[in-house]
Amino acid sequence: MVSRKHISVQAPSNIAFVKYWGKTGRQYPINPSVSMTLKKCYTGCQISYCEGVDALSVDEFLFSGAKNEKFRKRIETYLHDIAQEMPMLNNLSLAIETENTFPHSAGIASSASAFAAIAYGLVHIEQELGIEAEQTIEQRASMLARLGSGSAGRSIAGPYTIWGDFTPEQSHNDFATEIKGIHPEFHQVKDAILLIDRQEKKVSSSAGHKLMENHPYRQARIEQAQDHTVRIIQAMRSGDWDCFGKILENDALALHSLMMTSDPSFILLAPNSLAVIARIRDFRETQNVPVYFTIDAGPNIHLIYPKSHEIQVEKFIEEELVSFCEDRKYIIDECGSGARILHA
Numbered sequence: 001m002v003s004r005k006h007i008s009v010q011a012p013s014n015i016a017f018v019k020y021w022g023k024t025g026r027q028y029p030i031n032p033s034v035s036m037t038l039k040k041c042y043t044g045c046q047i048s049y050c051e052g053v054d055a056l057s058v059d060e061f062l063f064s065g066a067k068n069e070k071f072r073k074r075i076e077t078y079l080h081d082i083a084q085e086m087p088m089l090n091n092l093s094l095a096i097e098t099e100n101t102f103p104h105s106a107g108i109a110s111s112a113s114a115f116a117a118i119a120y121g122l123v124h125i126e127q128e129l130g131i132e133a134e135q136t137i138e139q140r141a142s143m144l145a146r147l148g149s150g151s152a153g154r155s156i157a158g159p160y161t162i163w164g165d166f167t168p169e170q171s172h173n174d175f176a177t178e179i180k181g182i183h184p185e186f187h188q189v190k191d192a193i194l195l196i197d198r199q200e201k202k203v204s205s206s207a208g209h210k211l212m213e214n215h216p217y218r219q220a221r222i223e224q225a226q227d228h229t230v231r232i233i234q235a236m237r238s239g240d241w242d243c244f245g246k247i248l249e250n251d252a253l254a255l256h257s258l259m260m261t262s263d264p265s266f267i268l269l270a271p272n273s274l275a276v277i278a279r280i281r282d283f284r285e286t287q288n289v290p291v292y293f294t295i296d297a298g299p300n301i302h303l304i305y306p307k308s309h310e311i312q313v314e315k316f317i318e319e320e321l322v323s324f325c326e327d328r329k330y331i332i333d334e335c336g337s338g339a340r341i342l343h344a
C-alpha cells in the first residue's frame with residue numbers, strides 16, 4: 001500500500017497600501033500594488049498526499065474541521081487550473097484541511113491567506129518529491145497563490161511586498177517580492193481592523209476587477225497607482241509617516257471612488273465607515289498621533305500606526321470608535337514575515 005505523507009503550513013493575510021484593482025490575462029494586475037503582510041490573521045493548512053494515481057483527486061476538504069462543499073469546489077477547480085504550471089498535481093491524491101485564526105467576513109481577505117497557504121504547501125511537496133523548478137520557493141509559491149486570488153501572491157513574503165511589473169522597483173507581474181530597505185520607523189507597524197459591518201459583500205472583488213475593463217478612469221488609475229507606489233515606498237524607506245499616510249488614505253478612497261463611478265456603480269462604504277474616517281482625521285490632527293486608515297473592498301476600516309503609539313491609538317479605539325463597530329468588535333494585528341512551514 002502506498003503511504004500518505006503530510007505537510008503543515010501557515011500563511012497570513014495581507015492589507016494593501018496601494019490597491020490592486022483591475023486585472024488582465026492570467027490573473028495579472030493592471031497596476032502595481034504594495035501591501036503589508038499580517039501576523040496573527042493567518043490560515044493554517046494541512047495537506048496529506050499520495051503519489052502515483054492516474055488523475056488529480058481531492059479526496060477530502062475540511063474547513064475548520066467541517067466539510068465545505070463551496071470551498072472544496074473552488075479549490076478543486078484551482079488545482080486543475082494550476083496543474084499547467086505544476087504537472088505533479090496530475091498524479092496526486094490530496095486531502096486538505098484549513099482553518100483561519102480570524103472570523104469569516106471580518107474584512108480580512110481569507111482567500112489571500114488560504115491560497116497562499118495551499119500554494120506554499122504544494123511547492124514544498126514538489127521539493128520533497130525532488131522536482132526542480134527555475135524560480136525560488138517564494139517566487140513559485142507567490143506565483144501559484146496569485147493564480148488562486150491575486151492578492152494571495154502578496155502573502156508569501158513579508159513584512160512588505162510589491163506585486164506588478166514596475167521598472168523602478170524591478171517588480172514582477174508573475175509574483176510578489178519583498179520590499180527591501182525599509183526605515184526602522186516602519187519595522188513595527190500595527191493594523192487595527194474595525195468590523196463596521198460583517199455582512200457578506202454585495203459585490204465580489206472579482207466582479208469589481210472586471211468593471212475596471214471599461215472604466216472611464218482606468219488609465220488615470222493605472223498612472224495614479226504607479227505614482228502612489230513610488231512615493232509610498234520612498235516614504236517607507238525614509239521613515240516619513242506623514243507622506244506615507246497621505247498616500248495610504250488617498251489610495252483607499254481612490255479605490256472606493258472607482259467603485260462608485262463604475263457602470264454599474266456600487267458603494268461598499270457604510271455611514272459608520274465615514275463617521276470613523278472623520279474621527280481618525282480629527283484625532284490625528286488634534287493629538288498629533290500618526291494614525292491613518294485604509295479600506296479594502298468592504299466597509300471595514302483598518303487603522304495603520306506605529307507600534308510606538310499603540311497605547312494612545314488603542315485607547316482612542318476603545319473610547320471613541322468601538323461604538324461604530326458591529327457588536328463592538330475589532331481585531332488588532334501587526335506586520336509579519338509571511339508564510340512558513342510547520343512540519344513536513
Ligand code: DP6
Pocket residue numbers: 015016018019020021027033109111148149150151152205206209255296297
Ligand atoms: C480591494 O485578490 O480578492 O483587496 O484576484 O479576483 O481574487 P481576485 O481579487 P482579490 O482582490 C483584492 C482587492 C483589494 C485590494 C488589494 O488587496 O490589493
